[in-house]
Amino acid sequence: MRSEHPATLAAAPEQGATEEATAVAHPNIALIKYWGKRDEDLVLPRVDSLSMTLDVFPTTTRVRLRADAAHDQVTLNGAPARGEALRRVVAFLDLVRERAGRAHRAVVDSENTVPTGAGLASSASGFAALAVAAAAAYGLDLDATALSRLARRGSGSASRSVFGGFAVWHAGPARGTAQEADLASHAEPVPTGDLDPALVVAVLDAGPKEVSSRTAMRRTVDTSPLYESWAASSGADLAEMRAALLAGDIETVGEVAERNALGMHATMLAARPAVRYMTPATLAVLDRVLRIRRDGVPAYATMDAGPNVKVLCRRADAGQVAAALWEAAADGTVLVAGPGPGARLLGGDGR
Ligand code: PMV
Numbered sequence: 001m002r003s004e005h006p007a008t009l010a011a012a013p014e015q016g017a018t019e020e021a022t023a024v025a026h027p028n029i030a031l032i033k034y035w036g037k038r039d040e041d042l043v044l045p046r047v048d049s050l051s052m053t054l055d056v057f058p059t060t061t062r063v064r065l066r067a068d069a070a071h072d073q074v075t076l077n078g079a080p081a082r083g084e085a086l087r088r089v090v091a092f093l094d095l096v097r098e099r100a101g102r103a104h105r106a107v108v109d110s111e112n113t114v115p116t117g118a119g120l121a122s123s124a125s126g127f128a129a130l131a132v133a134a135a136a137a138y139g140l141d142l143d144a145t146a147l148s149r150l151a152r153r154g155s156g157s158a159s160r161s162v163f164g165g166f167a168v169w170h171a172g173p174a175r176g177t178a179q180e181a182d183l184a185s186h187a188e189p190v191p192t193g194d195l196d197p198a199l200v201v202a203v204l205d206a207g208p209k210e211v212s213s214r215t216a217m218r219r220t221v222d223t224s225p226l227y228e229s230w231a232a233s234s235g236a237d238l239a240e241m242r243a244a245l246l247a248g249d250i251e252t253v254g255e256v257a258e259r260n261a262l263g264m265h266a267t268m269l270a271a272r273p274a275v276r277y278m279t280p281a282t283l284a285v286l287d288r289v290l291r292i293r294r295d296g297v298p299a300y301a302t303m304d305a306g307p308n309v310k311v312l313c314r315r316a317d318a319g320q321v322a323a324a325l326w327e328a329a330a331d332g333t334v335l336v337a338g339p340g341p342g343a344r345l346l347g348g349d350g351r
Contacts, residue, residue, distance in 0.1 A: 019104075020064040021136035025128035025343035027114055028053040028160045029199055029310050031257035031302060032238045033264045034169065036221040036231065040214075042178060043156050044185050046221065047234045050168045050241055051160045052199060055340030057114040059125035063137040069105040076110050092127065092154045093134060100138035108134075123213075127154030128161035128343040136345055144342070148186040151343075159187045164342035166190040166245060168238070193248035197339065198318035200299075200311040202325045204281040204332040213305040216268060216275040223272040230263045254300025254312045261302040279307040281330060288328035292321060 034049035066073075074081040074089045081089060093106055110129065114122040131151035135142050142150065144162055152159035152169075160167040172184030211219075220227055237260045244252035268275040282303060289311055292299045299313040299321050313321045318336045325334045 019137055019139070020062060021133045022060065022062040022346045023129045023132035023136070023343055024058050024060045024346055025125045025132065025158075025161050026054050026056070026058050026164075026340040027122065027125040028157065028167065029302065030157065030160075030304070031253065031312070032234060032241055032260050033302075033304075034156050035264045035267065036217050036227065037156070038171075038174065039178070039181070040218070042182055042185075043152050044181050045156055045169070045171045047231050048168060048171050048238050049157075049160070050166065050190060050238060051157070052166050052197065053161055053164050053340045053342065054199065054337040056201075056335060056337045057112075057122075057125065059110060059112045059114065059122070059129045060346070061108065061110040061126070061129040061133045063130070063133040064107045065102075065104040065137055066107055067104055069107070072105045072108065074108045074110075077112055088154065089130065092130060095153055096134045096138050096140065096150070100140050102138055104138075106134070106137065123155035124157040124161045127151050127158035130154060131158065131162070132343045132345060145186050145188065147343070148188075149182065152185060159185075162343045163187055163189050165339045166192055168242070190242060190245060192245045195245065195248045195250060195253070196315045197250060197253075198313055198315040198321075199337045200313060200318055200321045200325055200334060201337055202285050202309045202311070202329045202332055202334050204279065204285065204307045204309070204329060209277065209306050211275050211277075211305075216271075216305060219273075219275060220267050220271045224267045224270045226267045226270040230267045233263065234260060250312070250314055251298050254298055257302050257312055258300040261304075265303065277306050278303065281332065282307045282309055284330070285309040285311075285325060285328050288324055292324050297321065 036046035
């Protein structure tokens with residue numbers, strides 16, 4: 001962030017010249033899930049969540065201000081953004097403009113190496129990179145905590161991608177003013193003991209999901225009779241997970257992560273109508289994870305708003321786990337990720 005990496009901020013001496021900044025961010029995978037909002041506008045979650053930021057699938061986003069433009073222009077992976085994707089970026093830029101007291105429209109170019117909308121946290125890296133780049137381009141001087149709060153407004157999970165390694169996102173107090181809640185709801189790094197983790201990602205279907213996480217969350221909170229009990233047990237899961245991370249106890253970290261994720265999916269299955277992201281391919285990989293464990297290798301599964309499975313294990317076991325998942329993943333792809341860095345600005349030469 002700003003203290004480590006000075007922004008590329010060029011003054012705009014003439015009409016049409018730009019002030020610009022470029023940032024990179026990585027996706028994160030939650031081990032304790034965020035599912036359900038208590039305030040959709042402020043993106044305040046119902047529960048605390050905890051994740052690992054990955055060292056794969058970075059998103060790089062450049063924001064350039066245009067004094068002479070009437071509209072924002074947004075390009076995602078080389079194609080103009082439209083519809084809901086464009087609306088979300090423009091709404092986010094409006095928030096930054098309001099805070100910066102500046103009206104300039106922007107040109108946003110985002111290169112996302114995550115398969116978009118497939119439950120692989122493309123919105124987390126996307127909005128974390130956009131928050132860091134847009135704040136710098138509009139001249140907002142924000143520390144990592146404030147950037148996390150800002151990124152949260154684009155996509156809840158993005159609040160965690162501002163930080164590297166393991167991060168917890170605080171839901172904040174259920175009572176109090178909107179301003180108090182907004183201030184309290186941000187991510188922060190989580191201390192860990194001697195843990196050398198890997199997440200082996202089985203990409204079973206990289207296509208966009210049928211039900212967005214936003215819609216699915218709302219439906220789950222509104223209609224699932226299982227939601228409240230999962231939310232209540234998630235608090236205990238988080239406390240146990242934090243202690244296990246500190247103790248370097250990967251078995252407990254994995255067990256808690258797996259039950260938390262399966263519980264989240266159970267809440268969705270009980271929603272009316274049901275939301276089901278798991279496919280036969282997902283279940284085949286889950287079966288395989290059980291067999292890997294029976295063979296004595298600690299490996300634990302987690303899934304998000306999509307069919308893909310991420311398997312937590314020791315880095316030393318990652319090769320063996322990946323080989324087993326290749327067999328089970330049929331037409332899918334398997335890759336090994338480790339803990340990655342937080343979001344940061346890039347220098348003028350793109351490094
Ligand atoms: O921030 P969103 O809307 O992409 O929410 C994603 C929620 C999950 O990925 C399913 C869980 C999580 O905590 O990341």
